[in-house]
Amino acid sequence: MCLGVPGKIVEIYEQGGLHMGRVDFGGVFREACLDYVPEAKAGEYCVIHVGFAISLLSEKEAMETLDLFKQISDIEEELGPGAAPASV
Amino acid sequence: MKYVDEYRDAAQVRSVIEEIRHTVTRRWTLMEICGGQTHAIVRHGIDQLLPPEIELVHGPGCPVCVTPLELVDKALVIASQPDVIFCSYGDMLRVPGSGRDLFSVKAQGGDIRVVYSPLDAVKIAGQNPDKQVVFFAIGFETTAPPNVMSVLQAQRLGLTNYTMLVSHVRVPPAIRAILSSPQNRVQGFLLAGHVSAVMGYWEYPSLVEEFKVPMAVTGFEPLDIVKGILAAVQLLEAGRMEVVNAYSRAVTLEGNQPAQKTIEKVFMECDRKWRGIGMIPMSGWRLRPEFDLFDAEKRFDVETIQTDESPLCIAGQILQGLKKPQECSAFGTLCTPERPLGATMVSSEGACAAYYRYGRVEIQHQVKQS
Ligand code: SF4
Numbered sequence: 001m002c003l004g005v006p007g008k009i010v011e012i013y014e015q016g017g018l019h020m021g022r023v024d025f026g027g028v029f030r031e032a033c034l035d036y037v038p039e040a041k042a043g044e045y046c047v048i049h050v051g052f053a054i055s056l057l058s059e060k061e062a063m064e065t066l067d068l069f070k071q072i073s074d075i076e077e078e079l080g081p082g083a084a085p086a087s088v
Numbered sequence: 089m090k091y092v093d094e095y096r097d098a099a100q101v102r103s104v105i106e107e108i109r110h111t112v113t114r115r116w117t118l119m120e121i122c123g124g125q126t127h128a129i130v131r132h133g134i135d136q137l138l139p140p141e142i143e144l145v146h147g148p149g150c151p152v153c154v155t156p157l158e159l160v161d162k163a164l165v166i167a168s169q170p171d172v173i174f175c176s177y178g179d180m181l182r183v184p185g186s187g188r189d190l191f192s193v194k195a196q197g198g199d200i201r202v203v204y205s206p207l208d209a210v211k212i213a214g215q216n217p218d219k220q221v222v223f224f225a226i227g228f229e230t231t232a233p234p235n236v237m238s239v240l241q242a243q244r245l246g247l248t249n250y251t252m253l254v255s256h257v258r259v260p261p262a263i264r265a266i267l268s269s270p271q272n273r274v275q276g277f278l279l280a281g282h283v284s285a286v287m288g289y290w291e292y293p294s295l296v297e298e299f300k301v302p303m304a305v306t307g308f309e310p311l312d313i314v315k316g317i318l319a320a321v322q323l324l325e326a327g328r329m330e331v332v333n334a335y336s337r338a339v340t341l342e343g344n345q346p347a348q349k350t351i352e353k354v355f356m357e358c359d360r361k362w363r364g365i366g367m368i369p370m371s372g373w374r375l376r377p378e379f380d381l382f383d384a385e386k387r388f389d390v391e392t393i394q395t396d397e398s399p400l401c402i403a404g405q406i407l408q409g410l411k412k413p414q415e416c417s418a419f420g421t422l423c424t425p426e427r428p429l430g431a432t433m434v435s436s437e438g439a440c441a442a443y444y445r446y447g448r449v450e451i452q453h454q455v456k457q458s
Pocket of ligand 1: 401402403413416418420423431
């Protein structure tokens with residue numbers, strides 16, 4: 001039940017007093033309430049959970065994490081599996 | 089899909105696991121709090137790829153599993169009433185109460201509807217002014233913002249036929265209960281990523297300080313999970329008692345402020361029973377008295393309920409990381425997803441269901457034979 005999924009906000013509108021958005025989940029579109037991410041803009045990604053955006057995803061943090069993974073796999077490639085501890 | 093595919097790369101997962109192997113020098117027991125992570129771990133076989141020094145035990149973060157039997161039974165009584173439309177997240181329908189479940193109430197003519205969002209239940213209330221619409225508001229901190237918003241929305245729309253049966257639980261008191269137990273084996277925690285997206289992780293440093301266990305905020309994709317494990321192992325090996333954020337694209341220290349403020353406005357902390365575990369002080373949320381009109385326990389007379397739990401079910405011990413599903417004598421025999429004895433076999437986040445679904449039955453038999 002805590003499995004929020006990332007989606008891309010494609011459109012923002014008001015409905016019944018709520019801040020709503022149309023969200024693209026890789027080609028499947030659903031409506032979500034955006035009241036908890038008032039700063040969100042169309043084109044941004046957020047974690048959607050039971051019809052609510054609960055967190056905006058940070059592009060910068062995502063890039064940094066992926067860079068870090070890349071560094072780890074580069075080290076593994078150089079040393080090969082089972083090599084001595086690279087760094088702690 | 090962006091933010092998904094790049095975190096499922098098998099080669100990257102393997103190299104992070106290799107990094108864990110380089111880092112670990114002794115045995116460590118880690119607990120992933122969240123049942124969604126338990127499923128991802130078992131599904132992708134991450135626990136079996138890890139070096140043998142690292143044991144993952146599964147935590148209580150399965151809302152369906154810990155919803156107390158009394159409240160499931162109350163739901164069954166309310167849902168059976170003729171003027172009620174009972175709305176629930178789908179997972180709750182097959183959760184055994186004392187003797188029956190919501191599905192069987194539905195089969196006997198109860199108007200039970202599965203909703204995707206609590207706002208759908210509010211919509212149903214608006215469309216059915218002559219019915220009482222009750223939403224089964226279960227969950228951890230992640231479902232709290234949606235659930236409280238449904239109450240505010242019903243209030244805004246002037247609906248008098250919408251109530252919630254509230255069974256909300258919170259992670260930090262559960263961690264405290266696990267760490268306070270004399271049987272505790274957990275040395276480090278993977279904190280639930282989406283709970284932290286809502287609440288931030290400012291509540292945890294004091295627990296880390298008090299119990300000397302490090303924690304890593306962890307996401308849900310395979311790469312996120314191994315990254316969380318690596319972070320926890322690095323802290324343990326270095327003897328650093330800290331909280332680190334290994335899911336920074338979705339989680340900040342302070343969390344989602346508008347969501348926390350709205351929860352605070354509608355809910356207040358309360359003692360809560362956890363199914364199989366028992367009462368954990370101040371571990372729940374309930375509606376504030378100002379919202380009594382939206383409280384199903386106030387609207388319906390469901391006070392005197394006798395509960396009856398299967399004596400075989402050891403889900404409470406599994407949810408505290410003390411046992412694994414295959415140690416239950418009913419696992420896969422008397423208890424299956426088709427005929428569950430306990431909620432942990434039903435839920436898409438329950439550890440028993442994960443072990444059953446991803447074939448850990450056979451593995452266990454093989455281990456026993458060898
Ligand atoms: S296998 Fe079934 S009976 Fe055993 S602990 Fe899990 S849910 Fe309970």
